[in-house]
């Protein structure tokens with residue numbers, strides 16, 4: 024996004040000792056001033072569990088959608104906007120579409136569209152990683168600040184890679200900000216009454232190199248592209264600070280991103296205690312849909328009478344929200360177009 028606010032934490036507060044208590048459904052911004060690094064840690068418990076459990080998608084689809092939720096919260100929570108940040112994939116793989124919708128300041132909802140048979144075949148073949156499920160297409164990130172404002176959209180190709188790959192590609196090509204993203208989602212099994220209970224957990228970390236002198240932010244090209252053979256590759260010397268930051272973040276294990284006993288502050292302290300790290304006031308996230316009977320009614324009124332007639336079944340119009348499965352039922356006469 025071109026909005027510089029995206030890279031700035033909301034409110035600065037003085038340094039404090041790292042909290043040992045882990046807080047789920049939170050975003051923690053941090054800064055490593057000595058290396059010109061900024062970042063955020065996202066940790067999701069009940070919010071991601073509510074979304075994924077309610078949909079009851081096949082596990083690899085749920086995991087993929089969980090990663091998209093973490094990425095969306097990571098990016099959306101950094102925008103100082105009123106409105107929505109929407110991440111959407113459209114691809115040719117077994118999972119045709121992922122939609123995650125973050126409404127400022129703290130609401131997130133998500134859903135996926137997929138081909139059941141192709142997903143089952145991918146699981147059967149042991150090829151149900153993110154890249155295989157998504158296939159090829161694109162990922163779009165949209166900022167929607169309401170009717171009278173311009174929508175801003177950023178697009179990046181998905182080419183058989185993961186959502187992390189797509190995020191790196193986006194920040195490299197569109198923003199020219201050296202960026203590393205780590206996303207992790209897992210199902211936790213706990214003994215409980217009536218047998219083991221499943222619980223989804225998710226987490227992630229974003230690290231960006233934001234030096235005051237722009238030329239320090241140059242990074243080597245991700246791939247040589249379609250340059251003719253024999254063309255000398257760009258000899259870009261990456262900045263030492265970024266090389267160090269990137270190396271540190273690559274040591275993060277998935278389990279550290281989701282472990283309920285490692286707090287976000289402990290995680291950034293473990294990574295960056297040597298150069299020194301400062302954390303900022305975090306924010307919270309919750310799973311909540313923004314659909315309402317009024318919105319659905321307005322949508323139905325905007326359809327033609329003919330379209331509405333086709334929606335009548337057993338004397339009523341029934342609309343189910345794809346995000347939260349809420350069901351809205353109208354009598355045909357209730358939603359006649361006004362005027």
Ligand SMILES: [Zn+2]
Pocket residue numbers: 312313314315344345346347348349
């Ligand atoms: Zn809903």
